[in-house]
Amino acid sequence: MLPEPERVARLEAALPQIEAAVAGETDPVAVQATLACLLWETLVQANWCGFYRRIGEDLLAVGPYQGGMGCLRIPFARGVCGACARTEATQLVPDVQAFPGHIACDDATRSELVIPVSAGGRLRAVLDLDSPHPDGFSAGEARLLEGLVARVLGNTLEW
Numbered sequence: 266m267l268p269e270p271e272r273v274a275r276l277e278a279a280l281p282q283i284e285a286a287v288a289g290e291t292d293p294v295a296v297q298a299t300l301a302c303l304l305w306e307t308l309v310q311a312n313w314c315g316f317y318r319r320i321g322e323d324l325l326a327v328g329p330y331q332g333g334m335g336c337l338r339i340p341f342a343r344g345v346c347g348a349c350a351r352t353e354a355t356q357l358v359p360d361v362q363a364f365p366g367h368i369a370c371d372d373a374t375r376s377e378l379v380i381p382v383s384a385g386g387r388l389r390a391v392l393d394l395d396s397p398h399p400d401g402f403s404a405g406e407a408r409l410l411e412g413l414v415a416r417v418l419g420n421t422l423e424w
């Protein structure tokens with residue numbers, strides 16, 4: 266795995282291109298699909314990269330993603346994604362085996378980062394990143410991704 270400062274530099278360098286790719290797009294699926302593709306190319310430590318969309322008060326369903334097959338539905342009560350949706354706070358989990366209730370979609374996953382996505386004052390989705398490496402994501406990467414989703418999904422319509 267790349268050292269953390271190199272990963273942050275690589276993500277920082279990619280952000281202007283990623284934002285340019287979705288500039289002006291207001292359809293959330295179009296933006297999510299494009300982010301899943303481009304973040305997958307950038308975050309090379311990930312084995313899963315994509316979105317779970319809110320489809321009810323307390324329920325997520327899988328959205329655009331890259332990687333192995335993910336769970337189709339996740340209640341807010343379950344897993345790292347559910348914790349993110351419930352608390353609307355980023356979940357940075359360096360060791361998924363130490364996270365109570367973690368959902369093991371892929372046995373190879375060792376660490377996870379989940380970022381809340383809000384628009385119109387409501388939690389609409391989460392961005393889920395999994396890695397087969399322990400401690401695969403950093404607080405620096407989390408902050409950059411929080412900014413990205415706020416800028417490119419915060420004003421999208423028709424959720």
Ligand code: SME
Nearest residue numbers: 335344345346367368370
């Ligand atoms: N590990 C996640 C489930 C999503 S998949 O792994 C793609 C969780 O505990 O929420």
